[in-house]
Structure formats: structure tokens, C-alpha cells
Amino acid sequence: MPIKKENKGRYPKNWKEIRKQILQRANNRCEFCGRENHSMVDNGHGKMIKVVLTIAHLNHTSEDCRPENLRALCQRCHNRYDAKHRAETRKNDKK
Numbered sequence: 226m227p228i229k230k231e232n233k234g235r236y237p238k239n240w241k242e243i244r245k246q247i248l249q250r251a252n253n254r255c256e257f258c259g260r261e262n263h264s265m266v267d268n269g270h271g272k273m274i275k276v277v278l279t280i281a282h283l284n285h286t287s288e289d290c291r292p293e294n295l296r297a298l299c300q301r302c303h304n305r306y307d308a309k310h311r312a313e314t315r316k317n318d319k320k
């Protein structure tokens with residue numbers, strides 16, 4: 226998966242290996258919705274897109290690569306998860 230340049234240093238050297246293990250654990254499917262990696266799905270607007278699984282950090286800490294903090298997610302679930310986190314972060318900022 227593409228890693229943003231500024232975040233690259235935060236990933237461990239064996240990230241590729243970790244990523245592989247997580248995808249194996251997930252049976253190459255999204256751990257939230259069960260969609261299979263590289264399968265074609267409707268994006269909700271009548272357009273077919275390819276599922277690409279990425280690894281999400283549940284606590285949003287890139288350094289934390291314990292298996293329990295990592296989930297193989299399709300781009301849709303990953304975006305949704307991150308959006309929820311962003312909304313919560315904003316909410317907390319206001320307090």
C-alpha cells in the first residue's frame with residue numbers, strides 16, 4: 226500500500242512481513258465487511274471498483290504494530306473508520 230512520505234519513518238522495517246501476516250489472518254478479506262481483496266464491487270454510485278485491502282491501525286498510531294491493533298480493511302471501511310476517528314478527534318478538541 227502506498228505510505229505517505231512523511232509517515233514512512235514511523236513504520237517498522239519488517240512492515241511488509243507484518244502486513245502479510247495480517248492479510249493471512251484475514252483470509253485476504255476485509256475484516257469489517259468481508260469483501261475479498263482485488264474483487265470488484267459497486268462503489269455505491271453504479272461504478273465498479275477494485276477492492277484493495279490496506280492495513281489500518283485501530284488506535285491510529287503507526288508505530289503500534291501489534292496484531293491486535295491492526296486490521297486488514299478495504300478502502301471503504303478504512304475511510305469510514307478514519308472519518309469516524311477524525312470526527313471524534315474534532316469533538317474532543319471542542320471540549
Ligand SMILES: [Zn+2]
Pocket residue numbers: 255256257258259260298299300301302303
Ligand atoms: Zn470493508
